[in-house]
Amino acid sequence: MSETVELTVQKPVGLTVTPHDNGFGAEIGGIDLTKSIRDADFAWVHKAFLDYKVLVFRAQKLDDEAHHRLARYFGELEGHINKSTRHQALPKIQIFSNVKEDGSTTGEHPEKGTLVWHTDKSYVATPSLTTILRSPAIASVGGDTLFADMTRAYYNLSTETRARIDGMAAVHDWKRSREKSKERPATAEEIAAAPPVVHPMVRTHPETGLKAIYLGNHASHIVDMAIDEGEALISELEAHATQSEYIYRHKWQVDDVLMWDNRCTMHCVEPYDATKERRIVHRVVVKGDKPL
Numbered sequence: 001m002s003e004t005v006e007l008t009v010q011k012p013v014g015l016t017v018t019p020h021d022n023g024f025g026a027e028i029g030g031i032d033l034t035k036s037i038r039d040a041d042f043a044w045v046h047k048a049f050l051d052y053k054v055l056v057f058r059a060q061k062l063d064d065e066a067h068h069r070l071a072r073y074f075g076e077l078e079g080h081i082n083k084s085t086r087h088q089a090l091p092k093i094q095i096f097s098n099v100k101e102d103g104s105t106t107g108e109h110p111e112k113g114t115l116v117w118h119t120d121k122s123y124v125a126t127p128s129l130t131t132i133l134r135s136p137a138i139a140s141v142g143g144d145t146l147f148a149d150m151t152r153a154y155y156n157l158s159t160e161t162r163a164r165i166d167g168m169a170a171v172h173d174w175k176r177s178r179e180k181s182k183e184r185p186a187t188a189e190e191i192a193a194a195p196p197v198v199h200p201m202v203r204t205h206p207e208t209g210l211k212a213i214y215l216g217n218h219a220s221h222i223v224d225m226a227i228d229e230g231e232a233l234i235s236e237l238e239a240h241a242t243q244s245e246y247i248y249r250h251k252w253q254v255d256d257v258l259m260w261d262n263r264c265t266m267h268c269v270e271p272y273d274a275t276k277e278r279r280i281v282h283r284v285v286v287k288g289d290k291p292l
């Protein structure tokens with residue numbers, strides 16, 4: 001498989017792209033995301049996004065408006081069906097926080113579904129292209145975000161397994177996902193807004209043409225396969241894809257901006273002590289297209 005995207009625009013002076021050791025994820029330097037992004041800078045950021053799938057920008061003092069603006073370079077923003085985490089004034093922003101208004105902690109993770117491997121919004125027909133987070137407050141212990149490279153994991157499967165799963169499809173179901181992650185049950189309104197959908201288990205990236213395993217906690221079972229047999233195959237593929245060689249572990253710093261390609265990665269958050277630690281993450285999501 002071809003690993004990188006060709007680009008005719010010269011890399012702008014000052015912009016740095018530093019890939020992680022295993023080639024999954026990269027840190028971008030020499031750019032100020034509080035300001036408008038020049039076309040040439042964006043071309044290289046976008047190339048790095050496609051090449052490395054997870055991008056890290058350090059020390060970016062974004063406010064919510066700048067966070068919005070950054071996301072719009074990548075496409076159309078979309079909200080989330082979970083109203084409890086919505087920003088009151090800017091509903092396209094979700095806030096994951098365990099901090100109350102008086103500064104004390106709630107003692108609970110704000111969204112338990114984030115603690116298990118998933119890809120964002122795969123329970124809808126057109127799941128998220130990218131998710132962009134910023135971190136006004138981080139946990140001193142725990143709270144890392146882990147990513148799995150589902151493209152590399154796919155191409156490292158045996159030829160037989162790839163041939164077996166290439167034509168398969170899985171049902172993705174918000175209601176079932178909530179049950180599996182032991183979150184509060186989905187409400188009738190949420191179930192109506194997000195009925196189960198079917199996606200290919202191997203999707204082809206619309207921009208790179210590369211294939212990736214497309215599963216995660218929202219995947220409940222496999223079409224035309226006994227439920228328990230399908231669950232076992234999903235577990236087996238996820239266990240393969242979350243081996244250390246496919247993982248990037250993001251250790252948060254205050255004012256990080258972290259974004260990833262939901263079309264070819266899974267992610268989860270490492271638990272932290274929600275009674276002691278104060279962790280606040282703001283999230284914006286960009287609409288994607290139908291997995292094919």
Ligand SMILES: [Fe+2]
Binds near residue numbers: 114119120
């Ligand atoms: Fe997520």
